[in-house]
Every structure is written in structure tokens, then in C-alpha cells.
Amino acid sequence: MKKLLIAFSLVSVFIAGFSSVGTPQEKYPNRPVQIVVAHRAGGGVDLFFRLLAEELKKTWKVPVTVENQFSAGGVTAANTVAQAKKDGQTVLGIIVGILSTMTAVKPDGPVNLTRDFDPILINPGYASVIYLVKSDSKFRTLKDVINYAREKPGELICGTGPRGSENFLEWELLKRVAGVDITTLSYQGSSEVYPQLLGGHIQIAGGADTSSKPYIDSGRMRPLVVDMKSPILPDVPTFAEAGYPEVNLITTVALLGPKGLPPAVTKAWDSTVKAILKNPEFLASLKKAGLNNHIEGDPLKMREFLNGEVKKYAQFSPEQLGLK
Amino acid sequence: MESFHFLLTGLDAALQPINLLYGFIGVFLGTLVGVLPGIGPSATIALLLPITFKAPALASVIMLFGIMYGAQYGGSTTSILVNIPGEASSIITCLDGYQMARKGRAGPALGMAAFGSFIAGTLTLLGIIFLAPALAEFALRFGPPEYFALMAFGLTVVIYLARESMAKALMMTFFGLILASVGFDPVTGNLRFTYDILALRDGLGLAQVVMGLYGVSEVLLTLERGVKRTIFETEIKGLLPNSKDWRDSIFPILRGTTIGFFMSIIPGMSVVIPTFVSYTLEKKLSKHPEKFGTGVIEGVAAPESCNNAAASGGSIPLLSLGIPTGASTALVFGALMMHGVTPGPLFIKDHPQIFWGLIGSMYIGNVMLLALNLPLIGIWVKMLKVPYAILFPLILFFCLIGSYSIDKSLTDMLITIIFGVVGYLMKKFHYEGAPLVLGLVLGPLMENALRRSLIMSKGSFAIFFQRPISIVLMGMVLVMLISPLFTKKRLAEEIVRQSEEE
Numbered sequence: 001m002k003k004l005l006i007a008f009s010l011v012s013v014f015i016a017g018f019s020s021v022g023t024p025q026e027k028y029p030n031r032p033v034q035i036v037v038a039h040r041a042g043g044g045v046d047l048f049f050r051l052l053a054e055e056l057k058k059t060w061k062v063p064v065t066v067e068n069q070f071s072a073g074g075v076t077a078a079n080t081v082a083q084a085k086k087d088g089q090t091v092l093g094i095i096v097g098i099l100s101t102m103t104a105v106k107p108d109g110p111v112n113l114t115r116d117f118d119p120i121l122i123n124p125g126y127a128s129v130i131y132l133v134k135s136d137s138k139f140r141t142l143k144d145v146i147n148y149a150r151e152k153p154g155e156l157i158c159g160t161g162p163r164g165s166e167n168f169l170e171w172e173l174l175k176r177v178a179g180v181d182i183t184t185l186s187y188q189g190s191s192e193v194y195p196q197l198l199g200g201h202i203q204i205a206g207g208a209d210t211s212s213k214p215y216i217d218s219g220r221m222r223p224l225v226v227d228m229k230s231p232i233l234p235d236v237p238t239f240a241e242a243g244y245p246e247v248n249l250i251t252t253v254a255l256l257g258p259k260g261l262p263p264a265v266t267k268a269w270d271s272t273v274k275a276i277l278k279n280p281e282f283l284a285s286l287k288k289a290g291l292n293n294h295i296e297g298d299p300l301k302m303r304e305f306l307n308g309e310v311k312k313y314a315q316f317s318p319e320q321l322g323l324k
Numbered sequence: 325m326e327s328f329h330f331l332l333t334g335l336d337a338a339l340q341p342i343n344l345l346y347g348f349i350g351v352f353l354g355t356l357v358g359v360l361p362g363i364g365p366s367a368t369i370a371l372l373l374p375i376t377f378k379a380p381a382l383a384s385v386i387m388l389f390g391i392m393y394g395a396q397y398g399g400s401t402t403s404i405l406v407n408i409p410g411e412a413s414s415i416i417t418c419l420d421g422y423q424m425a426r427k428g429r430a431g432p433a434l435g436m437a438a439f440g441s442f443i444a445g446t447l448t449l450l451g452i453i454f455l456a457p458a459l460a461e462f463a464l465r466f467g468p469p470e471y472f473a474l475m476a477f478g479l480t481v482v483i484y485l486a487r488e489s490m491a492k493a494l495m496m497t498f499f500g501l502i503l504a505s506v507g508f509d510p511v512t513g514n515l516r517f518t519y520d521i522l523a524l525r526d527g528l529g530l531a532q533v534v535m536g537l538y539g540v541s542e543v544l545l546t547l548e549r550g551v552k553r554t555i556f557e558t559e560i561k562g563l564l565p566n567s568k569d570w571r572d573s574i575f576p577i578l579r580g581t582t583i584g585f586f587m588s589i590i591p592g593m594s595v596v597i598p599t600f601v602s603y604t605l606e607k608k609l610s611k612h613p614e615k616f617g618t619g620v621i622e623g624v625a626a627p628e629s630c631n632n633a634a635a636s637g638g639s640i641p642l643l644s645l646g647i648p649t650g651a652s653t654a655l656v657f658g659a660l661m662m663h664g665v666t667p668g669p670l671f672i673k674d675h676p677q678i679f680w681g682l683i684g685s686m687y688i689g690n691v692m693l694l695a696l697n698l699p700l701i702g703i704w705v706k707m708l709k710v711p712y713a714i715l716f717p718l719i720l721f722f723c724l725i726g727s728y729s730i731d732k733s734l735t736d737m738l739i740t741i742i743f744g745v746v747g748y749l750m751k752k753f754h755y756e757g758a759p760l761v762l763g764l765v766l767g768p769l770m771e772n773a774l775r776r777s778l779i780m781s782k783g784s785f786a787i788f789f790q791r792p793i794s795i796v797l798m799g800m801v802l803v804m805l806i807s808p809l810f811t812k813k814r815l816a817e818e819i820v821r822q823s824e825e826e
Contacts, residue, residue: 071733072525073508157780163513185468185776186511201467201780214674322513 028268031089032063035255036081038074038094044127044208045253047289049093052255055276066093074098075111082116086258088265091120096252096309101164101321104313113310117256119302120269123295125228125250128209129167130236131158132221134197142225142242145204146178153181158204159193160184163322166251167206169313170227172320174239177246197221209233210290227251232290249312252305270297331453334680338688343383347685350387351692354394358414359402365395366761367538367723369655381663382678386685388656393445393635393686396595397693400437400628404430413595413631416603420616420623427619432565436573436621437628438697439565444581444629445690448636451585452683456644456672468776469787473797475770479762484804493759496750500763501770503528510772511779523735531655532727532739533764537757539723540744543716545751565621573625576606580626584633589641595634599627636686643671643679657765 035053039045046068053064069077074094084090099113107115131142139145149156161167163186171184182204187193190207197205198220205221209230215221216233223236228250230236239247257265276282277295286293296302313321337343357368369388376384399414404421417437424433466474483493506517507527518524565573580602587598606626607616616623642653665675672679727740750757781787788794 072522075525076522154782163511183779185779195464196467199464199467319512 028088028262028265029060029062032065033060033088034090035064035066035093036077036090037066037068038070038077038092038098040068040070044210044289044291045093045095048123048126048253048286048291049255051282051285051289051291052273052276055279055282056272059272059275078111078116081256082111082258084258086260086262088120088257088261088268090258092117092254092256094254094256096122096254096306097164097166097249097313099256100306100309100313101316101323103310104316105318105321105323113306114303116259118259118261118266119299119306120255120257120261120266121273121295121297122252122254122302122305123292124252124305125294126253126292127251127290128226128228128230128233128292129161129170129206129251130209130212130226130230130233131204131206131224132197132212132215133204133224134200135219135222137203137222139203139224140222142237142239142244145182145224146180149178149180149182154183156204157183157185157202158206159187159196159202160206162186162188163320166227166249168322169316169320170206170239170247170249172316173247173249174244177244194221208290213290228292231287231292252309254302254306266297266299270299273297328453330676330680331683333677334682334684335687336684337382337677337681338386338684342380343386343681343685344688346379346383346387347390347689348692350390351394351397351689351696352390354391354396355398355693355696357391358395358398358400365391365652366534366655367542367719368395369652369659376659381660381665382681384659384663385656385678385682386689388652388659389636389639389682389686390689392638392652392656393632393689394693396628396631396635397438397441397697399631400441400624401434401697404433404437404624413599413634414628416599416627417624419603420618420620423617423619424621424624429619432569432621433624435698436565436569436625438694440573440577440580440625440629441632442690442694443577444584444633445636445686445693447578447581448585448633449683449687451637452640456640456679465793467791468773468780469791469794470797472770472773472777473788473794473801475766475773476801477797479759479766479770480801480804483759484808489754490808492755496755496757496759497763500760500765501767503533503760504764504767505771510768511775521735523733523739527768528739528764529727529736530761530765532736533743534655534761535723535727536740536743536745537747537750537761539719540740541747541751543720544744544748546712546716569621572621576602576622576626577629579605579609580628580630581633584630585637588634588637595631595638598634599630602626602630639682639686643682 033056035049037046037049046066050066053066056064069080077092077094078099081090081092096113099111099117102109102111103113103115133139139148145156158171160171168184168186171182175182185196185202187196190205190211193202193205193207194212194215196202198215204224209226209232212221212223213232216223223233225242226233226236226238227247229238239245255269273295274297277293283293296305338347353368353372354365357365368391372387372391376388379387396413400417400421403414403417404425421433421437424430479497483490483497504527506524507515508525509516515525583602583605584595584598587601588595603616603623603626606622607613610616610620610622612620638653639656642657665671665678723740723744724737727736728734747757749755750760777787778785788798
């Protein structure tokens with residue numbers, strides 16, 4: 001009986017001790033939260049997290065700061081967060097494709113999406129990639145382009161994003177699925193590739209839907225196809241609607257924490273983000289920035305999605321992914 | 325006339341208190357570094373670059389451009405008063421300006437330098453208003469082969485017009501191009517020359533390199549040789565040029581402006597070479613060429629208008645083609661990129677508020693500079709009395725802090741120090757920094773253009789000789805590279821030799 005009493009008291013002391021340790025976690029976040037964004041300030045991804053940070057600040061009453069660490073193609077930012085304390089105070093905002101490609105090419109490499117990170121929230125297809133021709137082009141649909149490329153292999157030139165970007169890989173997929181040869185030139189972004197299209201140096205160009213809308217509205221360019229339904233250009237068909245459902249990549253942003261985040265942290269984020277998504281003001285500012293709101297915070301669904309992403313990228317060669 | 329409407333909106337934007345403040349800081353700092361030998365606008369812009377990331381995009385470029393043309397005003401002050409060119413662009417001003425000062429005519433010389441700069445600045449703005457949109461539309465005709473030919477042309481011009489040996493300039497250009505290949509391969513994404521150093525993956529940072537090459541190296545050089553400073557004690561009598569001075573100067577000012585404006589549009593030209601050309605031209609046209617170098621006001625008016633026109637005109641290729649024309653514009657290019665604004669053919673269409681706001685600010689900046697420079701010349705002279713024992717540790721301190729702050733990387737600080745030593749050695753052995761910086765800046769653009777062209781042509785170099793713009797540019801490149809073999813004499817040598825004879 002005495003032994004049992006001692007054991008009982010020991011257990012109660014242990015529980016008490018445990019719960020007192022647990023208290024600050026339950027109160028998460030009670031200290032400043034830093035979102036390390038792996039992309040340049042002012043871009044779409046940066047904007048998404050800055051808009052989110054504003055809302056989080058209001059709800060949590062703690063400072064939520066955004067820091068841009070864009071050097072070394074996002075590796076620096078990924079390392080910073082992977083090695084940070086597992087307390088949810090330092091989290092990573094990144095386009096998942098960057099980590100999926102690295103994980104697919106070298107599962108035991110320095111950065112691994114599923115080994116090193118716990119997802120906090122994801123926004124699949126946060127922005128749509130749209131493919132355009134000049135308005136005087138003879139191509140009206142994606143089918144026209146494929147038919148022309150079949151007749152004259154390699155003659156068409158398409159300006160895409162850098163190797164490894166969704167914008168680049170979608171054309172690699174399309175060429176494989178349709179069995180045609182189209183020359184692709186990699187550019188750094190839409191501000192570089194659109195003048196090339198307008199000047200007639202390339203026949204097709206890809207870029208974000210938001211940056212292309214002014215050219216479509218002014219009648220200088222015509223959209224052919226988009227990788228995910230665009231809220232601002234709803235009439236443009238997706239690859240699936242154009243007859244190529246195999247071209248199924250989308251650009252996804254994610255907020256990730258170091259592996260082993262306490263459940264209290266993910267729970268706090270999930271409930272807060274759910275509440276924020278009901279805020280019409282936040283939704284309006286997302287829309288204004290041309291960003292989608294398909295935000296998902298359920299841990300199981302996110303895991304499943306991220307594993308699927310790694311598999312999707314594993315079908316490409318390291319050369320195509322720009323990681324030889 | 326649409327341009328005038330936009331210009332009014334631009335002036336309105338430039339008159340916003342925050343933009344006025346940044347503009348004033350820019351031209352004030354510009355004049356300051358112009359007066360101080362050693363620190364040039366490139367180093368100053370590099371130092372201030374991290375600060376601009378926090379400021380709005382328009383305010384940032386207004387400030388950085390203010391430094392650029394402000395330095396052209398300030399550089400002449402020391403050239404005239406103490407025969408020390410504050411800037412390389414004012415070297416030629418020393419010839420007649422200092423002689424005028426010795427004759428007690430420092431006032432008219434300083435006054436004419438300021439008025440000439442003001443007139444040049446105003447006329448250049450008109451040029452930008454009318455020509456920039458046309459140039460922007462023309463720029464769409466530049467595909468990868470044209471861009472490659474343009475880059476090759478820019479680099480060749482710098483080599484051809486080198487002040488020192490052409491072979492040395494060629495070496496420096498290629499050194500810059502090699503340095504530019506560090507980091508990710510633009511096509512395949514492979515890492516090159518990074519030696520597993522994370523900070524090298526994105527290539528050598530331009531600001532880190534320039535701060536070492538210009539800032540740190542100048543400190544090292546001054547430590548070694550000390551600086552001889554004899555401030556001219558003669559009182560400055562009368563500030564304003566008289567009517568005869570005006571009659572003598574007005575055409576040189578107009579010609580200097582034209583030369584500066586059109587030469588500066590060519591990438592890689594910078595402001596030094598146009599001033600030499602303009603001085604030589606005035607001497608050729610003058611009825612009394614023998615008097616040049618003894619204190620004639622045309623010898624001050626022409627190059628001083630020219631360097632100001634060139635400093636403002638240098639913004640056209642940057643803003644309408646997305647091509648920086650020199651180290652300073654390259655840094656402004658970087659600052660714009662940080663704000664998510666890419667200078668390029670669509671810049672004027674996509675960001676009219678920034679473009680016209682900047683143009684408006686340049687006009688207001690010119691007015692501010694005139695107001696600053698005429699009454700405050702006395703203060704500039706006093707600035708020269710700041711002991712270098714205080715000034716140089718500060719320069720070193722700011723260079724290193726600036727380099728660290730860009731990416732919070734100690735490796736970057738090391739890069740700055742290494743390039744400080746490289747720059748020191750280059751100055752000692754008379755290698756120019758400009759070709760190196762231009763190679764480093766244009767390298768990635770040139771490589772991208774070359775490789776895209778070759779992908780387009782399936783590997784055939786004939787693509788550079790099949791398109792009209794590219795044929796013309798490549799032809800000029802070949803002429804510039806081959807002709808010295810036959811004539812054994814170059815334009816720049818001629819100019820330098822002639823001006824040295826005086």
C-alpha cells in the first residue's frame with residue numbers, strides 16, 4: 001500500500017511537472033514568431049506571407065515578422081528553419097517545389113521535405129501559371145500549338161521559367177505526353193520573358209496570371225492555357241480541359257516548421273488560419289494580389305499532399321529539375 | 325504631348341514630402357562624395373543599397389540617382405579650387421578650372437560649372453521625355469542575339485576607349501566575366517566555382533565586390549602614400565559669370581550636353597570618356613585653341629555640362645532597355661530589382677509612377693543642386709579639412725558593415741576585404757576598375773543571351789550575323805578590336821595625349 005502511495009505520488013508529481021512544462025506550449029504563441037521566407041521581398045510568395053503575418057499579429061497579439069532569406073536558391077532559409085528550435089517560433093515560407101525536387105533527386109541529401117519539416121499550412125496552386133501567345137499569332141488553342149509542333153519539330157520556341165520551376169517542367173511534361181518537340185528557353189521571370197514575346201523572338205511565353213492580365217486586357221497577348229483555374233481569368237482552359245490531364249503540376253506555397261513540432265503549435269496555427277480565412281478583408285486582399293485561398297491546415301491531408309508532390313517530381317530527370 | 329501629362333504627374337510624385345526628403349539626401353550626399361576625393365558615387369550607392377530595401381521603391385531610386393548626378397556637381401568644386409578632381413569625370417575640368425582660380429576667377433568657374441550642369445540637366449530631361457518611350461518600343465526588337473551583340477559592343481567600347489593600356493582593359497573585362505560565372509549555371513542550374521561555399525551559390529555580390537574594389541582599396545592606397553592637400557588660399561571674388569563668359573560658354577554647354585547625352589546611351593560609356601571628347605571638340609572648334617589650358621571658361625563649361633548630361637542620360641538604357649551603363653547604374657538596377665521592379669522594355673509602361681516620378685525628381689534635384697552649390701561652396705571647401713585619420717576608418721567601417729548587412733554573411737565581408745586588396749593592386753599597377761565591374765555586371769546577362777541564342781539557332785553562331793541589329797553591332801565590335809592592329813593609335817590615346825600636352 002505504501003509502495004503504491006509512493007508510486008502514485010511520484011506519478012502525480014510527474015504529471016504536475018509535465019503539465020507545468022507543457023503550459024507555455026499550450027499558450028503558443030506567447031513569444032514573437034518569425035516567418036523565414038525563401039523568396040525575395042515584393043514577390044507573390046513574400047506578399048502571401050506578409051498578408052498572413054498581418055492577420056496573425058491581430059489574432060495572437062505577438063509580433064509576427066517576415067524575413068527574406070533568398071540566397072542559394074532557398075537552401076539557406078530551409079537550413080535555418082530545419083535547424084531551429086522545435087518551438088514554432090521560427091517557421092519557413094517556401095514554394096514546395098524547391099524542396100520536393102531536392103527530396104526527389106537526393107532523398108538522403110542535406111534537405112529533405114518529409115524528413116526535416118512538419119507542415120503547418122499549405123496553399124496548393126497559390127498562383128496560376130498562364131501560357132500566352134502574341135495577339136497576332138495563328139495559334140488559338142493548345143491543340144493548334146501541338147499540331148504545328150508535330151509538323152515542324154523543334155521550330156516553335158517557348159519562353160519558360162528557370163529549370164526546375166513548375167513553369168519549365170509543365171512544358172517538359174507536355175512535350176513528353178504529346179510526343180512533340182518544342183524548343184524551350186529559360187528566363188528569370190515574366191518581366192524578362194514578356195518583352196521577348198512582344199518582340200516576336202519567341203512564340204509562347206509563360207508567367208503568373210496577375211502579371212499577364214494587363215497585356216491580355218490591352219489586347220497585346222492572348223492566353224492559351226493555364227495550369228490551375230485562375231480566379232482573375234476564369235475563361236482560360238486548364239491543361240486538363242485542353243486535353244492533357246497528365247500535365248498536373250501546380251505551384252504550391254507552404255508554411256513549414258522543423259520536424260517534431262509540438263501538436264499544440266500545429267493546432268494553434270490550424271484554428272487561427274481557419275478563422276482568418278473567414279475574414280472577408282483578408283480574402284479580398286489575397287484576391288487583389290492575385291493569390292488563391294485554397295489553404296489547407298489538416299496535418300494528415302497536408303502529409304498526403306506533400307508525399308504526392310515528391311512522387312510527382314521524381315518522374316523528372318535531375319537535369320530537367322536543374323539539380324545535376 | 326502625353327509625355328507632358330505624365331511628366332506633371334511625375335513632378336507631383338517627386339514633390340511628395342518623402343520623395344523630396346530622399347531626393348535631397350541623395351543630391352546632398354552626392355555633392356559631398358563628389359567633393360571628397362576617394363569616395364565616388366559607386367561606393368556611396370553600394371553603401372546605401374541595404375538602407376534602400378526598407379524605403380519605398382520610388383524614394384530609393386530618387387535618392388540613388390540624386391547621388392549619381394549630385395557627384396557630378398561636387399566633383400568640379402575641388403577640381404577648380406585645389407586641382408584635385410573629386411570624381412574621374414572632373415579630371416578634365418582641372419585643366420582650365422584651376423588656372424581660372426589662380427587668376428582669381430574661381431567664382432565664374434564654379435558658377436559656370438553649376439549653371440552649365442543645370443542647363444545640361446534640364447535639356448537632358450527633355451531628351452529623356454521625348455526619346456525614352458521611343459527607345460523603349462525600339463528595345464522590343466532586341467532578342468537574345470541582339471542582346472549578346474549589344475553586351476559585346478558595350479564591353480568592347482570600354483576596352484577600346486581605355487585610359488590605360490587596351491590589353492590591360494581587355495584582361496580586366498575577362499577577369500570580370502570569369503568572376504561573373506561563379507554560382508548557378510543559368511541554363512542547367514549546375515554549381516560552378518563555388519567550392520561548397522554557400523555564399524558563392526548566387527555568384528559574387530556586386531555591392532560586396534564594388535565596396536572592396538573602390539572603398540577599401542582607396543583607404544589602403546591613401547594609407548600608403550598619404551594625401552597632399554594644399555587648399556588654395558586665394559579669396560573667391562564674385563560668384564556669377566559675366567556676360568562675356570556666357571557668350572563664350574553657351575555653345576560649348578549645348579555641344580557638351582549633346583555629346584554627353586548621346587554617348588551615355590551606349591552601355592559601358594559612363595561619364596569620363598564623353599568629357600574628354602567634349603573638351604577635345606571645343607578645342608578643335610575654338611578660334612583660340614592655344615589658350616586652352618590657361619584658364620578659358622569654355623574648358624570648364626563644356627566638360628561640366630557633359631558629365632551631368634551623361635550622368636542623367638545613363639538612365640535611359642537602364643530604364644528602357646534594362647541595361648546598366650556603368651557601375652553606378654548597375655547598382656541602381658540592383659536596388660530596383662530588390663523592390664520587385666525589373667527595369668526593361670516594359671518598365672515605362674508597367675511602372676509609369678516610378679519612371680515619371682524619377683524624371684520629375686531629376687528636375688527638382690537639379691534645382692536643389694543649383695541652390696546648394698552656389699551659396700555653399702565655402703562649406704564644401706571646409707569639408708576637405710576633415711582629417712583623413714577620422715574619415716578613412718569610417719569608410720572602412722561602413723564598407724564592412726554594408727557588406728555584412730546584405731545577406732548577414734561573414735563570407736561577404738571577406739569578399740569585400742579580398743576585393744579591397746585586389747583593387748589596391750589594380751590601382752598600383754594601373755589596371756582600371758570599370759572594365760572589371762562592367763564584366764561582372766554584364767557577364768550573367770551576356771552568358772544568358774549567348775546560350776539562349778545558341779539554343780534558338782541549334783548551336784550555330786551564324787545567328788549573330790543574320791539579324792540586322794546584331795550584324796551592325798557585331799561589325800562595330802570587330803572594327804574596334806581589329807583597327808588598333810593597323811592604325812596603332814587609338815582615339816582615347818589621342819585625346820589623353822592631346823589634353824596632357826596642354
